[in-house]
Amino acid sequence: MGAVAADVEALKQDTRGAWSRGDYGELAKLFEGAAGELLDACAISAGQEVVDVGAGNGNLAVLAAREGASVVACDLTPTMVELGRARTAAEGLAVEWLVADAEQLPFEDARFDCAGSVFGAMFAPRPERAAAELLRVVRPGGTVGMASWTPESYQGQSFAIGRRHMPQGADLAISTDWGDEAIARSRFESLGARVEARRRSVPFRFESPAAMSSFFARNAGPVVAAREAMSPERYRQMAEETKRLAAGRNRATDGSMAIDVDYLLVVARKRG
Numbered sequence: 001m002g003a004v005a006a007d008v009e010a011l012k013q014d015t016r017g018a019w020s021r022g023d024y025g026e027l028a029k030l031f032e033g034a035a036g037e038l039l040d041a042c043a044i045s046a047g048q049e050v051v052d053v054g055a056g057n058g059n060l061a062v063l064a065a066r067e068g069a070s071v072v073a074c075d076l077t078p079t080m081v082e083l084g085r086a087r088t089a090a091e092g093l094a095v096e097w098l099v100a101d102a103e104q105l106p107f108e109d110a111r112f113d114c115a116g117s118v119f120g121a122m123f124a125p126r127p128e129r130a131a132a133e134l135l136r137v138v139r140p141g142g143t144v145g146m147a148s149w150t151p152e153s154y155q156g157q158s159f160a161i162g163r164r165h166m167p168q169g170a171d172l173a174i175s176t177d178w179g180d181e182a183i184a185r186s187r188f189e190s191l192g193a194r195v196e197a198r199r200r201s202v203p204f205r206f207e208s209p210a211a212m213s214s215f216f217a218r219n220a221g222p223v224v225a226a227r228e229a230m231s232p233e234r235y236r237q238m239a240e241e242t243k244r245l246a247a248g249r250n251r252a253t254d255g256s257m258a259i260d261v262d263y264l265l266v267v268a269r270k271r272g
């Protein structure tokens with residue numbers, strides 16, 4: 001195995017481990033608005049075949065199934081698939097769940113009207129493969145929708161802090177490049193798709209800065225995994241930098257936290 005392939009496999013193993021920690025059901029509530037925006041942008045509706053890729057516990061899958069679409073949801077992390085399956089079963093929604101990698105989707109060509117991914121496929125380490133796979137599984141005229149944090153957003157900058165403290169393999173793509181419109185466009189346009197992109201944001205609201213840090217330390221799997229992997233001093237430094245970043249972005253003046261976190265919503269339509 002070459003160095004890059006080894007890095008890719010190691011990163012995917014780390015991804016599965018990281019997202020198996022924390023309480024994802026709580027974190028997912030922050031991202032529900034983005035799933036709704038993607039649903040509307042791709043005009044997901046009753047009777048369509050839809051796949052939610054990097055589905056987590058199924059924010060997009062749930063909304064699409066409530067619309068009456070026929071929905072498959074998949075994620076690299078088996079724990080997420082279990083969480084999602086339990087969530088859709090509890091709601092009485094007929095969503096088919098499976099473990100799958102955005103870089104190698106186990107579906108035939110042109111099966112879906114829409115392949116959507118909300119802050120999921122952006123984490124695949126080889127973005128060209130993920131883009132090609134998402135487009136391959138939609139029919140001509142169908143859409144790929146991706147929501148991805150922008151590099152300058154609070155999330156983008158907190159990931160940059162994380163990379164400084166836990167460097168990733170040198171040749172691996174940076175996830176928030178998907179939030180750069182020129183890069184995201186070129187990834188799909190080079191495959192012949194027609195692309196629309198718009199910036200949106202999701203509100204992060206907490207009663208105080210301390211409440212926000214402890215929310216992420218408790219519920220965000222990658223933060224829990226970082227704390228386990230790092231020395232206490234290194235983790236403390238990373239947490240301090242993240243708190244300073246959050247304080248600088250906070251718009252609230254009453255002691256609470258109010259950050260609007262930007263993401264890029266891309267809709268790529270497959271040409272016939």
Ligand SMILES: C[S@@+](CC[C@H](N)C(=O)[O-])C[C@H]1O[C@@H](n2cnc3c(N)ncnc32)[C@H](O)[C@@H]1O
Nearest residue numbers: 019054055056076077101102118119120123124
């Ligand atoms: C921030 S969560 C987003 C989950 C969900 N889409 C939502 O909106 O709540 C990121 C998810 O991407 C998944 N993921 C990361 N790399 C992936 C890959 N290569 N293929 C599929 N899923 C992946 C993780 O397992 C995790 O569930």
